[in-house]
Amino acid sequence: MTLLLLVIIYLAFISLGLPDSLLGAAWPVMQQDFAAPLETAGLLFMTIAGGTIVSSLVSGKVIKRFGTGRVSFISGLMTASALLGFYFAPSIIWLVVCAIPLGLGAGAVDAALNNYVALNYKAHHMSWLHSFWGVGATLGPIIMAQFIAGQHAWRSGYLTIAGIQFGLAAILLFSLPLWNRVSKNSNKALHENSEDIHNNSDHEDTKYVKPLQIKGVKLALLSFLFYCGVEATVGLWGSSFLVNVKELPASVAAQWVSFYWGGLTIGRFITGFVTFKMSNRMLIRTGQIIALVGAVLLLLPLPSILSLVGFIMVGLGLAPIFPCMLHETPIRFGKTHSQTIMGYQMAVAYTGSTFMPPLLGFIASYTTIGILPIFIAIYIAVMLLSSERLNTLLRKRVHISN
Structure with missing residues (x-):
């Protein structure tokens, strides 16, 4: 049942990933249909991410109650319904x-599943989990x-994704009894997969300190802020950059941005696989x-084809950063505060998604x-600078404790 539960978690992350890159790919065409200014995409993206911030901050209470x-099921259902609303939407409002x-459909489940995997599975599971989001x-x-190539039918694209989301929500619904059964003996079933976390006891000096007062937490939050700023900004504005600067057709630009997500x-x-040989920090x-x-x-002013290489390299480079930083959370700051800090990290990450892409659009x-x-x-x-500063603080803390 534990393996089957892991498969369900993977499906939940596919559900989380499907809508995240949709607006950026469709916006060059949506902008024309609604006769909207360029920065309107930033407003929509900010609204989505703002909802995710709110649900991330209350994730602890929500998960504890429901x-x-x-x-996970409610999240998938909300997301599917919202995408169906995009299909029918007659105006920007x-x-x-x-x-x-x-946005609300993504935050709570994101924080809960990330902390669950960070505590109970090794690093390679976290990376593979986020590859399913990818x-x-x-x-x-x-x-x-496929839909905007010929007839600019972006609405059909949203309808198709909504149908897939409803299907994933149905799977999550039928899996509810499985979650209830596995939760009763999860600690025993997952013990063998969680040696690194359980053997790494909380640091005594962090047990009685508020999470934000633990040394290094603020630097970790800053790293998450700028990571999601990069990921979301490239995803949202990549197509517009290729269409307006590199003068590519909208359909080709959307395909090139898909290579960015593919690299991720x-x-x-x-x-x-690399986690078996290299540490999270490396x-x-x-x-x-x-x-x-x-x-x-x-x-650099290079031929357009090298822009594709650049997008792929950015995607490949970003790939290990987010899951490895998440998996490091209980190791960096201890199990006692890991769920709270995980919620903070997800909220700050979505803050980066909320404000940094619109900032670029406005400018x-x-x-x-x-x-x-x-x-x-x-x-x-x-x-990079924030991450390296955090590593320095952690090395000093280990040296002092020894």
């Missing part, structure tokens, strides 16, 4: 309304591209450097979308 299984449940994020633009997905699958550092090189390729509306690579390079550089 259970992970029910929250309706899109904003539908964006609210789309499967959904990759399929979104691919499906949308394949990279996380590969990371799952994978985080290596990924940040690769992503920075990819951003530089986008920044681009007065300048040019060609500034995208500059912003991406800056975000990655700040993330």
